[in-house]
Amino acid sequence: MPMDILPILASLRRHKVTAILLILEIALTCAIVCNAVFLIGLRLDRIHTPSGVADNELIMVRMSNIGGRSDVRARTLEDLAALRGIPGVRSAAILAQTPFGYSGTTSSIKLSSDQKLPTISYVSTYFGEGVVNAFGLELVQGRDFSADEYHWLQDLNLGLPGSSPRSVIVTEAVAKRLFPDGNALGKDVYIYDEPSRVIGIVRHLVTSQEWVPGQEDYSMILPMRVSPDAGMGGTYVMRTSPDQRDRVLDAAVAKLKGLDPRRVLTQKSTLEKQRATFFSADRATAGWLIATCAALLVVTALGIVGLGSFWVAQRRRQIGVRRALGARRVDILRYFQTENFLLATFGIVLGMGMAYGISLFLVLQYELPRLPAHYLPMGAVLLWLLGQGAVLSPALRAASVPPVVATRG
Amino acid sequence: MFAYYLELAWRSLRRNKSLTALMIFAVALGIGACMTTLTVVHVLSGDPLPGRGDRVYRVLLDAEPMDSYRKDGNPLDQVTWVDGMNLLRDGKADRQALMTGGNVAVTPPDASLDPFYIGARYSTSDIFSLFGIHFIYGGAWTAKDDASRARVAVITRRLNDKVFGGANSVGRNLRVSDADLRVIGVIDDWDPQPHFHDLDMNTYGDSERLYLPLGTSRDLGLGHSGSTNCYGNGRSSEKELETQSCTWLQYWVELDTAAKRDAYHEYLVNYSRAQHDHGRFERPPNVRLFDVMSWLDYKRVVPGDVKIQAWLAIGFLIVCLVNTVGLMLAKFLRRSGEVGVRRALGATRGEILTQLLTEAGMIGLAGGIGGLVLAILGLWLVRMQPHEYAKLAHLDFTMFLATFALAIASTVVAGLLPALRACRVAPALQLKTQ
Numbered sequence: 001m002p003m004d005i006l007p008i009l010a011s012l013r014r015h016k017v018t019a020i021l022l023i024l025e026i027a028l029t030c031a032i033v034c035n036a037v038f039l040i041g042l043r044l045d046r047i048h049t050p051s052g053v054a055d056n057e058l059i060m061v062r063m064s065n066i067g068g069r070s071d072v073r074a075r076t077l078e079d080l081a082a083l084r085g086i087p088g089v090r091s092a093a094i095l096a097q098t099p100f101g102y103s104g105t106t107s108s109i110k111l112s113s114d115q116k117l118p119t120i121s122y123v124s125t126y127f128g129e130g131v132v133n134a135f136g137l138e139l140v141q142g143r144d145f146s147a148d149e150y151h152w153l154q155d156l157n158l159g160l161p162g163s164s165p166r167s168v169i170v171t172e173a174v175a176k177r178l179f180p181d182g183n184a185l186g187k188d189v190y191i192y193d194e195p196s197r198v199i200g201i202v203r204h205l206v207t208s209q210e211w212v213p214g215q216e217d218y219s220m221i222l223p224m225r226v227s228p229d230a231g232m233g234g235t236y237v238m239r240t241s242p243d244q245r246d247r248v249l250d251a252a253v254a255k256l257k258g259l260d261p262r263r264v265l266t267q268k269s270t271l272e273k274q275r276a277t278f279f280s281a282d283r284a285t286a287g288w289l290i291a292t293c294a295a296l297l298v299v300t301a302l303g304i305v306g307l308g309s310f311w312v313a314q315r316r317r318q319i320g321v322r323r324a325l326g327a328r329r330v331d332i333l334r335y336f337q338t339e340n341f342l343l344a345t346f347g348i349v350l351g352m353g354m355a356y357g358i359s360l361f362l363v364l365q366y367e368l369p370r371l372p373a374h375y376l377p378m379g380a381v382l383l384w385l386l387g388q389g390a391v392l393s394p395a396l397r398a399a400s401v402p403p404v405v406a407t408r409g
Numbered sequence: 410m411f412a413y414y415l416e417l418a419w420r421s422l423r424r425n426k427s428l429t430a431l432m433i434f435a436v437a438l439g440i441g442a443c444m445t446t447l448t449v450v451h452v453l454s455g456d457p458l459p460g461r462g463d464r465v466y467r468v469l470l471d472a473e474p475m476d477s478y479r480k481d482g483n484p485l486d487q488v489t490w491v492d493g494m495n496l497l498r499d500g501k502a503d504r505q506a507l508m509t510g511g512n513v514a515v516t517p518p519d520a521s522l523d524p525f526y527i528g529a530r531y532s533t534s535d536i537f538s539l540f541g542i543h544f545i546y547g548g549a550w551t552a553k554d555d556a557s558r559a560r561v562a563v564i565t566r567r568l569n570d571k572v573f574g575g576a577n578s579v580g581r582n583l584r585v586s587d588a589d590l591r592v593i594g595v596i597d598d599w600d601p602q603p604h605f606h607d608l609d610m611n612t613y614g615d616s617e618r619l620y621l622p623l624g625t626s627r628d629l630g631l632g633h634s635g636s637t638n639c640y641g642n643g644r645s646s647e648k649e650l651e652t653q654s655c656t657w658l659q660y661w662v663e664l665d666t667a668a669k670r671d672a673y674h675e676y677l678v679n680y681s682r683a684q685h686d687h688g689r690f691e692r693p694p695n696v697r698l699f700d701v702m703s704w705l706d707y708k709r710v711v712p713g714d715v716k717i718q719a720w721l722a723i724g725f726l727i728v729c730l731v732n733t734v735g736l737m738l739a740k741f742l743r744r745s746g747e748v749g750v751r752r753a754l755g756a757t758r759g760e761i762l763t764q765l766l767t768e769a770g771m772i773g774l775a776g777g778i779g780g781l782v783l784a785i786l787g788l789w790l791v792r793m794q795p796h797e798y799a800k801l802a803h804l805d806f807t808m809f810l811a812t813f814a815l816a817i818a819s820t821v822v823a824g825l826l827p828a829l830r831a832c833r834v835a836p837a838l839q840l841k842t843q
Contacts, residue, residue, distance in 0.1 A: 017826070017830065018735055018738055018739060021731055021734055021735035022735055024731050025731045025732055025735065028724065028727060028728045028731065029728055032721065032728070039717065064512070064514065065514075066516065066524050066587075103634075116476045117476070117477055154646075157644055157647075158644075158646050158648070158649075159644055159646070264523075264524050264525060264526050266512075280795045280796060281712065281714060281794075281796055282714075284791075284796070285714045285717075288721075289718075289721065292442060292718075292721050292722065295438050299438060299439075299728060300732070302431055302435070302732075303435070303735060303736065306431050306735075306736050306739075307735055307739055310739040310740075310743065313743075314743065358724075362717070366713045366716070366717060367713075
């Protein structure tokens with residue numbers, strides 16, 4: 001039979017204010033930690049967003065011309081041929097935007113030409129020849145573009161007839177959003193005035209800029225050739241093996257500079273680095289949240305130790321009397337452990353209410369998802385363990401009080 | 410008397426070293442975390458245009474088609490070339506500027522320096538007076554230069570240092586892309602934090618270093634960067650942006666009085682109505698005038714993450730203080746005997762209270778010093794981060810003072826409850842039980 005809790009409650013009533021403060025501290029800690037752990041989880045999920053591309057094999061070089069050029073298209077093809085000639089380069093392409101690159105084009109998709117509001121308003125739109133191969137995308141249905149499907153992007157922007165893309169490759173997420181019940185493959189969708197047929201579906205392809213939660217895969221690829229003409233710009237993306245990335249990057253820059261020295265290097269990076277930069281804020285936030293949680297738990301634990309020690313010192317006489325009347329050491333130990341368990345339980349119950357309140361505030365103020373219920377029992381277990389761990393040392397000290405104390409003044 | 414209290418406090422704190430250390434540690438941690446995050450929030454939400462921010466307004470018009478119309482919707486953030494030019498021609502505000510940003514290649518006259526790319530601002534002439542930008546050499550271009558698309562440029566001190574070695578470069582030529590621009594003015598570096606004028610460029614950090622007339626940028630075919638939002642049949646081709654239904658320009662005005670502000674709002678509504686009658690606008694008039702701070706608020710410039718971190722730190726401080734209240738309470742109550750003796754010897758309750766609060770204040774001061782060290786350390790860690798705003802995270806004098814004020818005030822408040830309870834001791838009873 002565990003310790004009868006009634007005498008403990010009676011004794012706590014004599015230290016009402018202190019007990020309430022401890023309960024409050026445990027409650028606040030429980031409430032904050034539950035929410036913080038949930039937020040940490042959200043950050044970590046975001047940091048691990050699958051990109052769909054071969055993250056650790058891609059490198060990027062961006063060159064900007066000084067002033068206008070007349071023969072940009074021929075030069076671009078020449079550049080690409082030279083890059084493909086570098087040993088270790090498995091594929092090379094020039095793209096208008098790259099994953100986690102912050103900037104890029106978005107387009108809307110409609111299912112018919114006379115539809116008023118688009119079915120999807122913002123789909124990250126990748127232009128470039130050979131994107132599927134260059135990125136190492138997983139094609140789950142359909143095929144890649146064939147050479148005769150490509151047009152120059154600049155022509156499309158100028159509205160030249162016949163430059164509109166007649167085919168498109170979408171991600172599974174876009175396919176599912178467009179055609180929830182049926183297969184999207186082979187269906188026509190409207191991105192520009194003329195219909196484009198879905199000829200392929202890839203597993204994942206992350207958007208090139210910040211996304212609305214749940215829409216990280218809202219991307220498509222259009223068969224458009226990109227050149228570094230003024231305004232649009234283009235990034236050379238090469239795929240190589242992870243250990244050769246640095247060498248190939250240097251070789252690529254040297255090669256491009258050699259072909260045309262009249263241009264300025266404006267980007268030289270691996271995709272892995274670009275990804276790390278993109279998520280740096282999330283990583284920093286997660287780190288901060290983890291550190292604060294840890295500090296919070298340490299402070300609360302120390303608070304329990306400190307108050308526990310005080311109570312033990314204050315009740316030395318009382319403990320001695322109990323020991324002299326026949327209580328065993330283990331009974332004294334149990335007493336303080338049970339007392340802490342009770343205080344922690346009150347704190348946790350109060351803390352759950354507070355956790356819900358904080359979550360509600362975050363939902364309203366910062367449009368975060370609501371705290372899932374299963375975080376509450378996790379927080380409860382954590383705080384119980386913390387309390388028991390922290391009270392152990394004062395409780396052991398109490399248990400070691402000899403019965404003879406009762407007879408001293 | 411106060412010196413005596415300080416001595417008593419010092420003795421009491423030394424008597425129980427580990428407990429004192431625990432209290433100071435908790436206060437320091439809480440203060441350190443709070444000041445680190447609050448400093449970041451403070452830096453990020455500062456007024457980028459002090460003294461003028463309440464007179465300078467961003468103008469939004471709703472030129473989008475009826476297709477995607479939603480009641481209570483917000484207009485797009487930027488304006489089209491046609492609308493920008495119309496508003497500029499009417500010139501109803503005290504000052505007005507139409508602008509956008511871009512990246513341009515600069516070839517220094519010194520052939521030993523490599524060409525490089527920098528951020529540039531393409532704007533009409535009022536930008537300098539509108540934003541209160543200070544000239545070191547020369548001056549701004551004129552409306553006439555705007556109209557004639559003159560080949561002129563204004564550069565910042567930093568660019569002037571880099572290209573012309575810091576000399577008065579007015580009248581000299583600077584090669585920008587394919588053209589030679591004549592430098593007509595050098596301004597002090599102008600890096601408002603955040604870059605309220607064009608949030609599509611980086612929000613924080615370095616701003617543009619080269620300014621040239623908007624028309625000139627179009628003549629030279631300098632591409633613009635930032636966002637381009639096309640609707641209807643608009644095509645985002647750089648070469649024909651003037652005629653397309655695309656918004657890509659920022660419009661800023663200065664309105665010196667509230668009456669002028671209201672009149673300008675009225676004018677924008679009338680303008681929208683007139684455009685509607687012409688058939689250019691399809692939607693009912695929907696205009697916005699944001700002063701600088703409300704514009705930043707509307708665009709939610711301070712990252713939500715930063716604010717959540719600050720809330721978390723405040724929560725943490727509260728826990729630390731509750732912890733300190735509990736420990737102080739236990740400590741003060743244990744000293745009932747001492748309090749009883751002092752009361753019996755003639756000390757008033759107020760004197761006891763002052764003495765105990767002095768002790769709490771000392772913990773606060775020590776915690777504040779510890780918190781300051783931790784905040785400096787924390788901000789140093791923030792600056793290590795690769796964010797664009799990381800470099801700004803410095804403790805300024807206000808926040809330095811705030812650290813101590815917060816530390817001492819919060820511990821004294823935390824000490825109030827324990828001290829009040831402790832000085833309620835009835836001296837006779839207390840002495841008898843001993």
